[in-house]
Amino acid sequence: MKLINTCRLLFVTLVLALFSGKAMAQEGAIQGIIVDNYGIYVPGASVEITALNKGAVSNQNGKFTIVSVPEGTHALLIKYLGFGDKTVNVTVLAGQTTAVRVEMRPSDVVLDDVEVVGSFLGGQARALNTQKNNPNITNVVSTEQIGKFPDANIGDAVKRIPGITMQVDQGEARNIIIRGLAPQLNSVTLNGSRIPSAEGDNRNVQMDLIPSDMIQTIEVNKAVTPDMDADALGGSVNLVTRSAPEDFRLSATLGSGVNTISDKRILNGSFLIGDRSKNKKFGWMLSASVNDNDFGSDNIEAEWDNEFEYNTGTQDAEGEDILEEVDVNPYASVFEIREYLVQRIRRSFSANMDYRFNDDNHVFVKTMYNWRDDRENRYRQENEILDGEDIGSSDFDVQNGNLIRFPVETKRQTKGGIDGKRNKNRRLEDQRMQNYSIGGEHLFGKLQADWMGSYSRASEKRPNERYIEYEGEYLINNSTDTRKPLYAAVDPSDLSPDNFEFGELTEENQDTYEEDYNFFANFTLPADFFGNGDGTFKFGLKTRYKNKTRKNGFYEYEPVSGLETLADVAAKDYSDKDFSAGSGYLVGTFATAEFLGGLNLMDAGNYEGEDLPEEYLTANFDVTESVNAAYVMANQKLSDKLSVLAGLRVESTKIESTGNEIAYNEDGDFDPDATVSAEDENAYVNVMPGVHFKYDLNDHTVLRLAWTNTLARPNYVDLVSYREINNEDEEIFLGNSELDPTTSMNFDFMAEHYFKNVGILSGGVFFKNIKDFVYTFTSEDGNGYDVFQPLNGDKAQVYGAEVSIQRQLDFLPGFAKNFGVYANYTYLNSNAKGIRNEDGDERGNMDLPGASPHMFNGSLSYSDKIFSARVSANFSDAYIDELGGESFEDRYYDQQLFLDFNASFTINKNLRIYADVTNITNQPLRYYQGAGNRTMQLEYYRTRINLGLKYDLF
Numbered sequence: 001m002k003l004i005n006t007c008r009l010l011f012v013t014l015v016l017a018l019f020s021g022k023a024m025a026q027e028g029a030i031q032g033i034i035v036d037n038y039g040i041y042v043p044g045a046s047v048e049i050t051a052l053n054k055g056a057v058s059n060q061n062g063k064f065t066i067v068s069v070p071e072g073t074h075a076l077l078i079k080y081l082g083f084g085d086k087t088v089n090v091t092v093l094a095g096q097t098t099a100v101r102v103e104m105r106p107s108d109v110v111l112d113d114v115e116v117v118g119s120f121l122g123g124q125a126r127a128l129n130t131q132k133n134n135p136n137i138t139n140v141v142s143t144e145q146i147g148k149f150p151d152a153n154i155g156d157a158v159k160r161i162p163g164i165t166m167q168v169d170q171g172e173a174r175n176i177i178i179r180g181l182a183p184q185l186n187s188v189t190l191n192g193s194r195i196p197s198a199e200g201d202n203r204n205v206q207m208d209l210i211p212s213d214m215i216q217t218i219e220v221n222k223a224v225t226p227d228m229d230a231d232a233l234g235g236s237v238n239l240v241t242r243s244a245p246e247d248f249r250l251s252a253t254l255g256s257g258v259n260t261i262s263d264k265r266i267l268n269g270s271f272l273i274g275d276r277s278k279n280k281k282f283g284w285m286l287s288a289s290v291n292d293n294d295f296g297s298d299n300i301e302a303e304w305d306n307e308f309e310y311n312t313g314t315q316d317a318e319g320e321d322i323l324e325e326v327d328v329n330p331y332a333s334v335f336e337i338r339e340y341l342v343q344r345i346r347r348s349f350s351a352n353m354d355y356r357f358n359d360d361n362h363v364f365v366k367t368m369y370n371w372r373d374d375r376e377n378r379y380r381q382e383n384e385i386l387d388g389e390d391i392g393s394s395d396f397d398v399q400n401g402n403l404i405r406f407p408v409e410t411k412r413q414t415k416g417g418i419d420g421k422r423n424k425n426r427r428l429e430d431q432r433m434q435n436y437s438i439g440g441e442h443l444f445g446k447l448q449a450d451w452m453g454s455y456s457r458a459s460e461k462r463p464n465e466r467y468i469e470y471e472g473e474y475l476i477n478n479s480t481d482t483r484k485p486l487y488a489a490v491d492p493s494d495l496s497p498d499n500f501e502f503g504e505l506t507e508e509n510q511d512t513y514e515e516d517y518n519f520f521a522n523f524t525l526p527a528d529f530f531g532n533g534d535g536t537f538k539f540g541l542k543t544r545y546k547n548k549t550r551k552n553g554f555y556e557y558e559p560v561s562g563l564e565t566l567a568d569v570a571a572k573d574y575s576d577k578d579f580s581a582g583s584g585y586l587v588g589t590f591a592t593a594e595f596l597g598g599l600n601l602m603d604a605g606n607y608e609g610e611d612l613p614e615e616y617l618t619a620n621f622d623v624t625e626s627v628n629a630a631y632v633m634a635n636q637k638l639s640d641k642l643s644v645l646a647g648l649r650v651e652s653t654k655i656e657s658t659g660n661e662i663a664y665n666e667d668g669d670f671d672p673d674a675t676v677s678a679e680d681e682n683a684y685v686n687v688m689p690g691v692h693f694k695y696d697l698n699d700h701t702v703l704r705l706a707w708t709n710t711l712a713r714p715n716y717v718d719l720v721s722y723r724e725i726n727n728e729d730e731e732i733f734l735g736n737s738e739l740d741p742t743t744s745m746n747f748d749f750m751a752e753h754y755f756k757n758v759g760i761l762s763g764g765v766f767f768k769n770i771k772d773f774v775y776t777f778t779s780e781d782g783n784g785y786d787v788f789q790p791l792n793g794d795k796a797q798v799y800g801a802e803v804s805i806q807r808q809l810d811f812l813p814g815f816a817k818n819f820g821v822y823a824n825y826t827y828l829n830s831n832a833k834g835i836r837n838e839d840g841d842e843r844g845n846m847d848l849p850g851a852s853p854h855m856f857n858g859s860l861s862y863s864d865k866i867f868s869a870r871v872s873a874n875f876s877d878a879y880i881d882e883l884g885g886e887s888f889e890d891r892y893y894d895q896q897l898f899l900d901f902n903a904s905f906t907i908n909k910n911l912r913i914y915a916d917v918t919n920i921t922n923q924p925l926r927y928y929q930g931a932g933n934r935t936m937q938l939e940y941y942r943t944r945i946n947l948g949l950k951y952d953l954f
Helices: 002-022 114-133 154-158 593-598 814-818
Strands: 027-036 046-049 054-057 063-070 072-079 086-092 097-104 138-142 164-169 172-178 187-190 215-221 236-241 249-259 264-276 282-305 308-315 321-326 331-358 361-385 397-399 402-416 427-444 447-478 487-489 501-526 535-559 571-573 589-591 607-611 621-637 642-664 676-698 701-712 723-726 731-734 742-755 759-771 774-780 786-792 795-808 819-833 854-863 867-876 879-882 891-893 896-906 911-918 925-929 935-940 944-953
Touching: 027 072, 027 086, 046 063, 054 063, 063 072, 063 427, 072 097, 086 097, 114 138, 114 215, 114 742, 114 759, 154 164, 154 172, 154 215, 249 282, 264 944, 282 925, 402 589, 402 593, 447 593, 814 819
Parallel strands: 027 097, 187 236, 642 723, 731 786
Antiparallel strands: 027 063, 046 054, 046 072, 072 086, 138 215, 164 172, 215 236, 249 264, 249 944, 264 282, 282 331, 282 935, 308 321, 331 361, 361 402, 361 427, 397 402, 402 447, 427 447, 447 487, 447 501, 501 535, 535 607, 535 621, 571 589, 621 642, 642 676, 676 701, 701 742, 723 731, 742 759, 759 795, 774 786, 795 819, 819 854, 854 867, 867 896, 879 891, 891 925, 896 911, 911 944, 925 935
């Protein structure tokens, strides 16, 4: 009802504005575009009519609008960091819109030596001017600035922004953590519309899916305004795609390289071309990018336990085996060596167009299609300790509390796919994200209106994913190095392929997709509530409909004959003496991917197939989510230096979900008669006020203070009303459709000083008071079953501080003035209450999962007329990644330090050579369990080297 009334208000306001526009006998409007001498848009420029105390800021397309301007000639004062002030006279006619084009030229630069800073000035000036003139706390990175770092995807580019760290997948930054808040608590938008997620069970946006060279600007909003989506607990990342240029633009990149872990090639290329018609009404831009990377990773993994028992060989009065516990130090009850071979092909295509009907009406179409294929083979050696009733007192040795010898069940598993053109005997993960938007900007008298409708779809398909596994048992010696655990066979002859018997052969299909339909409309009117200066009143609405579906299938195949042992199939020893964790980690012999891919599992004469719904039913779901929002806000100057933005946003959410309930009997067998479909729904309304203060201490120093309210909706898999009852293991797994959204009240203070030579020194503090965060609670029901279910915790608090500096060291003498620094540091402290352990007892104050206490980015650069080079470092401290039933089971993401180097050499005005070296430190991805010395996962990627050419023609 609130939204219907809002729509009526918008309609009435629009009609009144149309009539008022015709009635402006003595007033007109100014619509302008600001470009540089290459015709590239200049965003973030401050435009003022000083005599009228009116002004505006140019947007990403260099456009600005000033309404209610009296008839006559007025002086426009344009202020832009790094340039001298520029004045342009404009004559305004009553009842008309006057168009003006302002060009910023190198002669306007305030620096003494523009050639020295050259490209340094362009991208950084655009980003910092936009950041300086934004009403809220943001970090802005331009495409030119991205290009200074060796970042192939948006995730690797974003991780260099203050307060941000990234979770890595196969050596590339994938999931974003903003100010210590987990990926699902942040939002990622494309041109203001939420990007759907291709992940099966969460809301995480795969940042490594989008190439960095397809994006014009990255905006990180750390304090959102009421006209932005509120589901941004940590912050909101808005990716702005390229717009049609004012003049002809052509650029291209072509490069190649090598992955030192696989000694295989890297190929990359991109191009961009765009122009505008002679009358400047129609503009277009096409861009494309491709990256083909053949690499892999070396991995070891472990699961830790602190309890061990054995069979005494005696029985009790009821005939049950008597087991006895042994006091032992924590040990790796499961240990794995994994060898990954991966080919990742990332493609992206974008076509953008716009048309200017006149100075008052402008429409645009923006499209982007991202497609990534991951082809993977994995060779996994898994060893699980045999204990309990399976072993006797003579089967193991304990020295000084350490288990040093015991029997294990070992499995040799090959992961692959069918022998097809796309799969190529590998597991194929086909991820796609596409977005199509149409929108417009209009001026009706005093009323400015903009709108956009979009359709987005993200999908992940994993067809014909195959596994073949061979099993054996043998006695092993165990190392006592918990950081690098290692099992070694006591008798090497036990590793002979004929000692490994057929275990299982499976094929599964996974299909996940998410569709988003978005529409929003914003309306802005001039307003001066206090009579102290320029201001606006803005209101609007947004509606979003989302559908997320996951359909998995799983078949197990039993060979009629053959395949009895590993010696009976095509096999290969995949051990690598250069294995990154150490030469002692020998993964061993496996069935080859070519053999697995060539099996004809549809041949009923050789294979008996069985559908296993218990493997996928609880993972399958269908969720629809509708979000309707409306807001009002005012941005008002209270004085020449102080302005305030205040408003209110209301979001109404309705979620409907369909899942499955399954059960296993006392023997552990699936009970198909207990399978039913489960449906449920949930609805809630959130009212979120916000206030932002901005104080311009002088032309170069800005103080900001913000109070905002935000939310984060639970992950889809947690909302689905599924249930799994295992009567053999006495465990119950439940979804929870009644989960409340996590909400946060946020306070931010930031001080920014902008250097004349295009740099910034900033520092600030922030505080978040979080309620109803979601975690998995382990409890026990009345029948003694362990119950696992996502619940809302009580509350959590996050507070921290961040400092940042970007500066060209032009005050130094001689060649030293060509050096520049980029550095930022963020400190976080968090505590969460209401988390209970498996006994139901509250665990007390704990760190919030995802909150890294220390984050640092730094780079030292050198740039002269023809040569530039940069050394970059990225550090994030260890943090809790996932809570267990008790502290011993908590999983931590370990600290990481990445060191990169890149350089370029200018051949002429348009052409340059570049070289990138990433992950010089060979930083592994590492998780640990409970304590820092207990490795859960240790995965290495080694260094990547790229060389290539970049061509730009303006």
